[in-house]
Amino acid sequence: MKLTMNRIVQGEDEVIIRYREMNDRIKAIAGLVNGSGQRICGVMEDKTVLLLPEDIFYLESVDGTTWAYLADQVCSVQESLGELALCYEGRGFFRCAKSMVLNIYRISYLKSEPGNRIRATMENGEQVMISRKYAKRLRQVLKGGQDDE
Amino acid sequence: MNKWRRRLGSFLKWEIAIEYKACLYFSCIVFFYFVWLACQGIYSASVLYMVEMILTAYFIGYMQVYVFRNFDEAESLGKREWTGIFFCACVYTAVSWGFGWYARSVAATFLFLAFLILCYFCIFLVNKIKRDAETEMLNRMLAEYKEGERDE
Numbered sequence: 001m002k003l004t005m006n007r008i009v010q011g012e013d014e015v016i017i018r019y020r021e022m023n024d025r026i027k028a029i030a031g032l033v034n035g036s037g038q039r040i041c042g043v044m045e046d047k048t049v050l051l052l053p054e055d056i057f058y059l060e061s062v063d064g065t066t067w068a069y070l071a072d073q074v075c076s077v078q079e080s081l082g083e084l085a086l087c088y089e090g091r092g093f094f095r096c097a098k099s100m101v102l103n104i105y106r107i108s109y110l111k112s113e114p115g116n117r118i119r120a121t122m123e124n125g126e127q128v129m130i131s132r133k134y135a136k137r138l139r140q141v142l143k144g145g146q147d148d149e
Numbered sequence: 150m151n152k153w154r155r156r157l158g159s160f161l162k163w164e165i166a167i168e169y170k171a172c173l174y175f176s177c178i179v180f181f182y183f184v185w186l187a188c189q190g191i192y193s194a195s196v197l198y199m200v201e202m203i204l205t206a207y208f209i210g211y212m213q214v215y216v217f218r219n220f221d222e223a224e225s226l227g228k229r230e231w232t233g234i235f236f237c238a239c240v241y242t243a244v245s246w247g248f249g250w251y252a253r254s255v256a257a258t259f260l261f262l263a264f265l266i267l268c269y270f271c272i273f274l275v276n277k278i279k280r281d282a283e284t285e286m287l288n289r290m291l292a293e294y295k296e297g298e299r300d301e
Contacts, residue, residue: 110287
């Protein structure tokens with residue numbers, strides 16, 4: 001595979017992949033560029049596990065510990081809620097409460113509730129109530145707009 | 150400081166909701182009052198009655214929010230919501246009788262009671278339809294958000 005690199009002085013860093021056929025190697029390079037290769041280190045029943053961000057349904061902070069909820073498992077992670085929300089914002093992680101971050105890609109249904117709140121039903125059937133303040137931000141995120149904070 | 154700011158924010162949120170309700174129900178009551186006057190061939194209204202109406206609407210707005218848990222914005226109408234509707238409609242009717250808004254006409258007072266129950270039901274329906282429309286829009290936006298990621 002031929003590698004060509006050009007240094008630019010203006011504009012955003014950009015990686016262009018030119019390929020004939022999509023294969024695992026190309027996918028791995030693309031994954032590395034868009035960050036999908038990143039994994040979150042977690043602890044489940046005293047075992048260290050590497051979690052794919054897309055497997056996480058939501059994150060919750062309880063007594064200073066961050067918990068990652070998967071489809072039917074829970075594990076603790078080292079990073080704080082704020083760090084994870086910021087780091088994986090572009091991959092659907094959304095701060096839905098002071099102590100909770102949702103993965104938008106794992107929401108199966110949204111329901112408008114009285115008082116401008118939103119009830120999110122996750123793919124595993126769990127329901128999360130999003131308060132008026134965060135519901136406003138969720139609407140902006142879904143519209144593709146930036147946060148106003 | 151943050152705690153006080155949060156409390157103030159929460160208080161203001163409910164105050165605004167009550168103001169909104171007071172204005173909404175006042176406009177319903179005043180409409181009925183104007184129609185009743187027009188039917189009598191009277192084309193001028195009492196400002197004093199209107200002041201009484203808005204103050205009553207404020208008072209009942211507080212009851213709706215703090216006692217009956219905002220029944221006009223409920224998800225469905227159960228026993229508690231219907232109790233709230235009948236109770237608040239009866240309080241309005243009693244006040245209208247007490248202040249003589251409809252010259253203590255029994256027919257007008259009963260019509261007013263029925264009109265209020267209808268208003269409550271319609272406002273409940275409007276709120277529900279509004280939320281259903283927003284639910285549909287939210288899920289469309291969610292699907293588009295997910296699609297957008299796949300396209301990238």
